[in-house]
Every structure is written in structure tokens, then in C-alpha cells.
Amino acid sequence: MNQHQSGQEDVYRQSVGAVPLADLPVPACLLDAGGRVVAANQPWCRLLGVADGRTSLDWSSGFDDESLIALRESVVEAASSGSCPVVKLNSAGSSGHGAAFEVRIAWIPDRTAAIAVFRDCTPEHGLAAESASLRRLLDLARGQLEQVFLAATDALVLVDCETLQILEANPAAGRLYGYVPDHLRSRVFTDLTVEQAESESQPILARRDRLPVRFHRRQNGSHFPVEIFARYLVRDGREVAVLSISDVTNRSNRERVQLESELRYRAIFDAAPYPIILLDDGGAVLDANPVACQLYGYERDEILGLGIDRLFGNQSGVDAMLRARSTFIPATTHMRRDGTSFLAETTLSFTRLDDGLILLAVVRDITDERRTLERLQEAEERWRFALEGAGDGVWDWNLATQDFYHSPRWREMLGYAADDTRLSWHNLLHPEDKQQVYGNLDAYLNGESALYEAEFRLRCANGSYKWIAARGKIMSRDEQGRALRMLGTHRDITESRRMMETLRASEQRWQFALEGHGDGLWDWNLAAGRLTLSDQFREILGFGSRGLSHDVHWEGLVHPDEWPATHDAFERHLAGHAPLLSVDTRMRCADGTCKWVALRGKVMEYGRLDRPMRMIGTLRDVEEAKRREVRERNEQEKLSHASRLITLGEMASALAHELNQPLTAIRNFSALGLRRLGDHPPEGVRNTLEIIAEQSMRAGEIVRRIRSFVRKGEIRLEPVHINSVVGDMVRFSAPDARENGVQVVLELEEPLPAINGDRTGLEQLVMNLLRNGIEAMARIEGERRLTVCTAKRADGTVECSVTDLGEGLSPDVLAGLFEPFVTTKPDGVGLGLAICRTIVENHGGRLWVEPTQGRGASFHFAIPIAWKGSHG
Amino acid sequence: MAEHGLVCVVDDDEMVRMSVSMLIETLGVRARAYANCLDLLEDEASLALCGCLVLDVRMPGISGLEMQERLESLRVDAPIIFISGHGDVPMVVRAMRGGALDFLQKPFNEQILLDRVQQALEISARRRRERIKRATVEARLATLTPRETDVLEEIVAGRQNKVIADKLGISMKTVEQHRARIMEKMHAASLAELVRHVTELRRSDTL
Secondary structure: OHHHHHHHHHHHHHHHHHOOHHHOOOOEEEEOOOOOEEEEOHHHHHHHOOOOOOOOHHHHHHEOHHHHHHHHHHHHHHHHHOOOOEEEEEEOOOOOOOEEEEEEEEEEHHHOEEEEEEEEOOOOOOHHHHHHHHHHHHHHHHHHHHHHHHHOOOEEEEEEOOOOEEEEEOHHHHHHHOOOHHHHOOOEHHHOEOOOOHHHOHHHHOOOOEEEEEEEEOOOOOEEEEEEEEEEEEEOOEEEEEEEEEEOOOOOHHHHHHHHHHHHHHHHHHHOOOOEEEEEOOOEEEEEOHHHHHHHOOOHHHHOOOEHHHHOOOOHHHHHHHHHOOOEEEEEEEEOOOOOEEEEEEEEEEEEEOOEEEEEEEEEEOHHHHHHHHHHHHHHHHHHHHHHHOOOEEEEEEOOOOEEEEOHHHHHHOOOOOOOOOOOHHHHEOHHHHHHHHHHHHHHHOOOOOOEEEEEEEEOOOOOEEEEEEEEEEEEEOOOOOEEEEEEEEEEOHHHHHHHHHHHHHHHHHHHHHHHOOOEEEEEEOOOOEEEEOHHHHHHOOOOOOOOOOOOOHHHHEOOOOHHHHHHHHHHHHOOOOOOEEEEEEEEOOOOOEEEEEEEEEEEEEOHHHOEEEEEEEEEEOHHHHHHHHHHHHHHHHHHHHHHHHHHHHHHHHHHHHHHHHHHHHHHHHHHHHHHOOOOOOOOHHHHHHHHHHHHHHHHHHHHHHHHHHHOOOOOOEEEOHHHHHHHHHHHOHHHHHHOOOEEEEEEOOOOOOEEEOHHHHHHHHHHHHHHHHHHOOOOOOOOEEEEEEEEOOOOEEEEEEEOOOOOOOHHHHHOOOOOOOOOOOOOOOOHHHHHHHHHHHOOOEEEEEOOOOOOOEEEEEEEOOOHHHHO | OOOOOEEEEEOOOHHHHHHHHHHHHOOOOEEEEEOOHHHHHHOHHHHHHEEEEEEEOOOOOOOHHHHHHHHHHOOOOOOEEEEEOOOOHHHHHHHHHOOOOEEEEOOOOHHHHHHHHHHHHHHHHHHHHHHHHHHHHHHHHHOOOHHHHHHHHHHHOOOOHHHHHHHHOOOHHHHHHHHHHHHHHOOOOOHHHHHHHHHHHHHHHHO
């Protein structure tokens, strides 16, 4: 924007400065440095009403002082800063109306004067005349510029900044490119460049003042380098670039390219990851890259000029080699600055330059390589020794010579003399196995498998065959990557193979049976740390047959919370403390949830020292069962808690009743005593009796308080279906019934209306009756049947009966059956039926015993369908 | 005034029923104690004389609340006072809805019990008087001839002799004769008394 503005100012200055004052079509005058009018043109004189040629000092008399001071200051500002300030001049006007002028001032250095262009901005004077005169001024300026443009010796091209279209080109440009200037017009800038790429026009789009040196093309097709300076102007509302183009062919092309290539090589040299040293033919270091400096422990300025012998050791051979122009110096000892040494190979190349021979040495530190190699050889020896110790036969195959080496142990294994070195395994191979073994070997050598593995039979000295497991690996290769040497083992697996075969047969049967049962199977190879899972296993955890196939391990499968217990179970079995692995645990499923599973397993194979090698087992989905178990346990707990609460309530209630009776009697009798005292009782007797009466009331109050405390918030009424209560309680007591060999028969009327009651209390009630029934039959001979009936009765109640076939109730027992603390059970408290009665009473119902035919007892309770008490 | 009222006490605890009946007797009323409800139900004579019942709620056999229902069905209208060692809210509500006079938690202030017993006996005596009065009116009504009954209905309905004569198709004289007979048979001193007796009887019938 600034650039834009200053561009406009330049045009202004140039245009007004280039045209003689008299020819300017707008009112203008020349001001000296003091702001005095030196000369003026006709329009100016007309505007200010000054007689022609009489540019006397009095022109300013009409203006106020402030305006004149501002004018003078603006001249100074224009002279010092080169800008074109604008001042407003105001006159009071002798004729009664004021005049206002806007004066634009530009300093013209070569005339040491400022030119002031006046514009009438008095409101009465229209703008039309003003703009017309301004346009005239601009036209004139453009005409002047055009002259300059056409006459310039530099090639000038005007380019539209947006479209890159060439708007104007001067004759010099036409000459440069070999065109008639008109032909250059309406072409685009990139027609001139060699490359038509966008990058060519980028500097213009970015409004660069100087464009980088580029090759342009002449009409005849020849290329030439150009340097371009650009100025940016606004013309007719469009931004244009004035390009001044000069041919720089005369500047040394070669020089520039060389500079670039040197820079490029320098970069490579510095960035190379291997040490490079440049030497002159005298063996002195010309340069060394940072890696080389680091290798030898020198700073760069320290290494320059050093003799080669300081780095490459003191061998006299080095000089000779340099002289002989060997290109490769094998491992020699090189010296660091600190005196330490290292082994390195050096590759040399020689380049002849104008000023002599230059050597380029690439150094390769091979200390580590050597050490590794030595360690490898050592390791190989050790490994072979270890294998022999483990009872495996070792083979060593030189592929180049086709020599086979077999260890003595190998021969021993097959029953041959230990020193019979003529034997080779492929001569002993069972004919049937040949194809498979060579197939595996080829596959390995072709890189199709990571390890050579095969199982085959070898003929023993006694003519029988032994099963052998072979494993092997290439130990060295030639430069083309072909195998040179292979090393491996042979292990006698005859026995384990026989075992496996019998095992596999049974395993198949077993697997069939288990999978048919919905169990997942797993096979854990402890030695290899490999856990194999059956499809069913994966399915249980929600994985497809492809899931869970890589890197499966128990800890990853089991939920972290369960892992310690599960791990412990494994450990116990593996250590032989448990004959079977059996643990319920939670495993992660594919969908991120967890599932309860039962894990069973057993070690199937043992290795040396009875180390467990392989475990096989099952996985069963027990989620549903577990959930049911938890749910039922919760219910049971809730019930037993409620039972305890009810029992406590009943205890308090029973206690209250039992205590209240005698307390009532005490109170009444003491009151009676008071009433019978007559008019003259012995001293203190009345008082004593009154105290007895009061204290009995106090005791009663205490009992009441205890009771109300226990019962608080106990009963919650809701619609309850007695059949559902019966169903739940029969289910909960099922284990009890089974244990006592009792068959529970349900005769439930459906549907039954709901009763308004406290479900927990009703559960307790039914549970107590069921337990009593079951216990009543626990020690009897003959049929043990408990019948539970429900029915709707005509009197608007729901009746439920529990009938057993036990010994029945004697008349004695019957009399106090529902009283608290009365029991027929050896370990009973005697609250069960008392509780039942309380619960039934709380529901506004009735509990009774009905006589039965033959043996047994029949307990009944009836509870109103819509019990009045629930509304009160 | 309470010489007719017999108070029946039922409680399975001997000491309680004994003390309660002895207390009640200090009022100068007769009290009879029973160990269970069945014994009382069998003692029909006492039940007929009974002016107030004091019942324990929880007892072996028939509970106090059940007894309340039985008595209602036997049309024994003596007020009942319950005494209970562990009355809870539903139990009290049930008892009071069944028409009990009170429900006392054991041990209780004996004065309250005695006040209640007296109240019960008064109620019961009033009922008895009303019953007797009603029975008298009923007995007298029974002595009227059918024609006299017709005339009585018209009189009670407030009609004048002339209207009655026209309606029943008899002479004014006959109506007057019937009227005199009715007054005599019903022991009514005035027409107003006659109408009151009959309407009171009818009202209590509809109650």
C-alpha cells in the first residue's frame, strides 16, 4: 500500500516537474524555499485574481496567517523528506464570501524550488472543472512518460501483475528479444522465459524488486541469461510491473555454475556419514569432513595441513601405497590425536586438478566389526558345545564343498562308532522322507522360511530307523547372499513321537467330546511360550476365528483383577500342589467387556527334571451361571438381613408383650391398693403404692420405646403377587429341600389378585413356613412331600397353605403354637411362627393350622386383597 | 345407675384380667373375667347382661379383633375397650373402625380405663332404655286393629279427620272413635306424644 502510494507520488512529482510551469493546465506556481511565489502560470493567476505577470507579494493578503505558515512549513517538509504534502488555504475573502484551496506541494530538486498546484475547493466552484484539469495534467504526464519509455536504452516491459500480460514494450525490449515491439504486446511474460513454470512469474506476483537471474528465449529460439529489476505502479486501476530487463550473457556463465557446484559438493562433503579426507600429493591434509575430524579427535582447523603419517600410523608402507596409487589399503592401525589407535580400511581416489593431484581418502573404522566377528566365532563354538551337551547331534554343512561334518554324539545317537566320519545323514535318510526333507531345505535356502526344520527317519547301525527332528540355520553367506555354511542339530524324537501319536488319537476324541459340549480348548506349550486356542475358545470371548491368533498369553487374556488368583492357580498346578488347574476367572472379550469363564487344565507333557512342557485344558463360559449365583446370593443376603431385622422386631414385640402383662398387673394392683386404703392408711403406704404405680408406667414406656425403635420404617406396602413370592422362596429353599430329600409340589391358582403388602415380610413368612415344613420331614420315613397351595377365597382374601407330611402337631404344641419362645426344635428360638403371626397380622390377615388327614401339618394364612389398614 | 351393666373382661393373662376386674368392681359394677373369648361366647347369660367388654387383642384361639366381629354378628352392642401389650397403628385402626370405644396400651392409667368403662356402661344403659322403650311402643302398636293402623298412619302423616274420613271412605265419627282407641291403646296423653313415639320408633328402625 505504501509502495503503491509512493509510486503515485513519484508519478506526480515527475509529471509536474518535467513540464514547464507555463504549460501546466492546472493552477500552479513555483515557491522558493521560504514559501514565496517565484513564478506562476495563467490558470493560477486567474484562480487567485492576480494580474498576469504581477505575481507580487500581495496575492497572499486574503489568506489567514495560519494557512500561510502551514504553506511555508509544507515547502520545507517537501524539500527535506521528498514527500508531497497537501495544505489547505483559507481566505476570509474581501468580497464577503471565503475561498478555500487545497495546495499540493512537491519539491523539485534541480530547480531548488517547490511547485504548488492549487485546487479550488471553495464549495461554490464545482469539482467538474477541477477533475477535468487534473485529467489534463495526467494526460500530459503520461505523454511525457511515454517519450521517456520509448527513448530508453534499457529494455522496458510493462506487465499486468495479475494476468502477466505484456501491456507495453519499448523498442529496446523488442531488440533484445528479436521482436517488433508490437508483437511483444499481448503476449504473456512466461512466453519470454525458457521454462514456462509458475516459478518464473512468482517473483512478479510477489512484487519483488529484483528478479533472480533466469534464462529467457529470443524469437529465434536462442537462450540468454537476464537480470530483471521491477517497479510496480497502478495504471488505469490495474497494478502493472515495469520490468527493466538486461542481458547478462557477458557475465561469466561458467563462474556462476562453478560456484553453485562447489557449494553443492561442499554440502555433500560435510554431510557425509563416513570420514573423508582430502590430501594433496605430498600427503598433507587439505580438508577433512566433520565425521573424519571426530574419528581422529581433531578440530577441523587443527587437522588441516597435518601429514598423512600422523593419521594413518607410521607404517612406511602407506607412503609407498600413496605413491603406487593403490586404491585400497586393508586394515591398518590408525592413530587418534589422544594417542589411541583403531583398525581401519581406507579407500583412495585420485583426482587431477589444475593445481596438482588431489587424493580423496574414505576411511572405514572396522574395530567393532572385528570384535563382533571374534565374538561370533567364540559364540559358535560355545553353542556347538552346548548342543552336544544337550544330547543333540550337531551337523555342519559346507555348501560350497558339499562336505558334511557330524559330531560324535550324532553317530552315537544312531548307534554308529563315534569316529566313523564317513557317514553323512542323507545316506541314512528313509526313502519315504527324502522328498519332504529336501523340500523343506530348499524352501529355507530360498528364503521361504526363517528356519530349516524337518522331521524324518534315519537308519541306525542295527538297521532300524529312528525319528529325528532337524533344525538348522545358515551361518555365513557369500557376497551375493548365497549360503556358504549351514549349521544345525539332529534330535532323537522317536520316543516322544510315539507318545504324541497315542496322545493325538486320544486328544482328537477328547477334543470332539469337549467342543461338542461348548467348551473352548487351549494348548499351552510352556517351552515355546506358545498358547494355541481353539475356535470355540475364541468364540466364547467373542473373537472371530482370526482374532487372538498372535502373541496370546494368559496375562493378556485375564482381567487384571483376576490375574493374581488365576496366576496362583496355574502356579499351584505347575508346582504339583494341585492335581488339576481349576479356576473361575474373568477374561476380556472382543467387545471390551469381561466374561466369567471356568478354566480347567492339566500338564500333559513333562520335560527333563519333570519340568512341565505342555498344558492342555478347557474354557467354559460360566457368565450366566455366575451372574445367577451372584444375584441369588444377593437375594439371600437381603432376605437373611430382613429376617434378622424381623426377628429382632419380633423379639422386641414378644418381650414387650410378655413384660407388659406383668407391668399391667402391677399397675392395676397398686392402683387397687390405693383405692382400698381407706381414710387413715398407715404412714407412707399411699406414697409407696403411688410410686409403684408410676414406676410400672415408666417401665411400660421404656418397653414401648424400645419396640418402636426396632420397628421404625420396617413396613413398606406395595402390590405383591403371592405366587411370585412363593415361587422365589421355593427356589431359594430348593437346596435345602434337595438336601433333605423333600419334593416340593406347587398348586398355585393363576391369576391371583395382588395383595397390598410388604414383600420382604411376606417372603419371610413363606420362607419360615417352607423351612418348618422341610424340617418337619427331615427325620421321617416314607414320602417327603411339601405342598404349597394358593387360592382366592370368597371373603376377599388370598389364601396360601403349606402342608407337610411330617409327624404333625400334638395338642400340647398346638395350644401355644404361635407364642414366642415356644419351639419343638432342639436348636430353635421359638420365634419363627410368632414372626409369621406378626407379619400376617400386620397385613390384616389370619394365620392358622388346619387338621390333616393322616400325618403332617397344614399351615394356612389369608390376607385381604384390598386391606383396609393400608388406607388408614 | 349402672346396676344393670356387667363388665366382661377377657385376657389370657390371669393377673391382668384379675386386676382389671377388681379395679372395675371398685366402681361398684359387677365384672366377670374370662381367659379366652370362647368361654365368654359360651356364657350367653352374661353376654346378654354385658354392658361393656374389656378385651385383650392377642390371645390364643379367637383374638380380640376377631371377637369384635363375632359380637357384631351376634348383635351384641356393648361398647368394647381394647387393652393390648403391643398395639400397632394398623391394629388400632382396625379396632376403632370396628366401633371400639378405646384402645389402651398396656400398662395403662387405670383411671382412664375406669372412665371409659363408665362411659361404656352409660352408653349401654341408654341403648338398653331405648330398646325397652321401643319394645313397648312396638308391643302397643301390635295391639291395634288393621283399621286402627290405617288411621294411625294418616294421623302420623298429619292429615285431619275429615281428610282421613274421605280417604278411607268412613264417617268423621268413626274416625274420631278410632282415634280415641288408638290414643288409649298407645298410652298417649296427647296427639303430639303419639306422633313422637311412632316417629322415634321408625327412625331407630332405619338406623
